Amino acid sequence: MDTDRMIRELRRLAKKHENDKVYTGENNWSQMCTDVANRLEELDKENKDLKNKLENIKVSDDDLK
DSSP states (O other), X not given: OOHHHHHHHHHHHHHXXXXXXXXXXXXXXXXXXXXXXXHHHHHHHHHHHHHHHHHHHHHHHHHHO
């Protein structure tokens, strides 16, 4: 499963469970899904930025040859 699909699924689950009653000691699935989706988005953006930087380094290295 690709990252975008995982994020969409987590957002869907967060929406589905947003009105669930959460008692002491239980997991708040909506909040957990939201937090994980947010973190995945951050990591995906960081990953894409690093890939672009690496590609720029490779291009610069090719220019030196």
